[in-house]
Amino acid sequence: VPGPLLEFFLSLGVNANSSQMFKLETDRAIICAYNFPAVLLTAGADYWDSHLKDTYLNLSKDYQIKVRRTFAYSLHEISRIIGPERTERDLVQIFALYLMDLDDVKQGILEHLAEFLSTLAVSSRNEYIPILAEVWDGVMTNWRLRDILAAQLRDIAMLFDAARVVEHVLPLAIRACHDEFAAVRETGVEAVSHI
Known part of the structure; x- marks a missing residue:
């Protein structure tokens, strides 16, 4: 994956420019969350620690339910890609957090509960x-x-x-x-x- 392309994608998940319209900012976070598993799969698990983890962890706690819901539905895929050690270190807390979240978020975790547990x-x-x-x-x-x-x-x-x-x-x-x-x-x- 070309570095500039990856950096551009990761910039979608950061609210750095406060002068942009609020709607655009919220859409950027949702777009980033929706495409995160595909970008991680394409970039590879080796990019998790160096490039992708911080953006993922920040977005996974986003105030927007649509962002958290999207991540809840893809948590098992992210864990499958990054492997059991990184999953235990980085994703188990998100998993526990989402089990206590709103029902829309919780549903994403429950629908793939066995798949997530199988990655541990x-x-x-x-x-x-x-x-x-x-x-x-x-x-x-x-x-x-x-x-x-x-x-x-x-x-x-x-x-x-x-x-x-x-x-x-x-x-x-x-x-x-x-x-x-x-x-x-x-x-x-x-x-x-x-x-």
């Missing part, structure tokens, strides 16, 4: 499985998010040994089977049959 080293992955119950409790007011999480349980179960699945994943699948919404119950039954 096994030892680190085992640290995060106990939070599944907390995540479920955090989405109790939104049946659609519970349905999304229930749909992820089958793939999440494939990432862990039987003891952890029985202790952490199966209870959530059973909770899904007893949910007040039929869609969540159906997804829970499907998850239990695969677990």
Whole structure:
């Protein structure tokens, strides 16, 4: 990737020029967030530490929900590209932050939860499985998010040994089977049959 082109892209994520119109500034951050995975894939993981990480971390905490939502939907792809060590060092905090964010942002994380967990080293992955119950409790007011999480349980179960699945994943699948919404119950039954 030519250096000037990469620098121009990264400048989209910086609000350096206060004289520009506010709308243009907000659009620049969204454009940068949307294209970030493709730029990282093209530039390569070697550019993460030297060029891309700081812009990514700054934009991932942007005040605009559209920017955070876009990053939430692509977090698993970014982690796949940069590898487990960089993911644990740089992205796990963003992952935890987005799990506590607004529902639109949280949905992006939940839809790709198993994919994100699969990019972590096994030892680190085992640290995060106990939070599944907390995540479920955090989405109790939104049946659609519970349905999304229930749909992820089958793939999440494939990432862990039987003891952890029985202790952490199966209870959530059973909770899904007893949910007040039929869609969540159906997804829970499907998850239990695969677990």
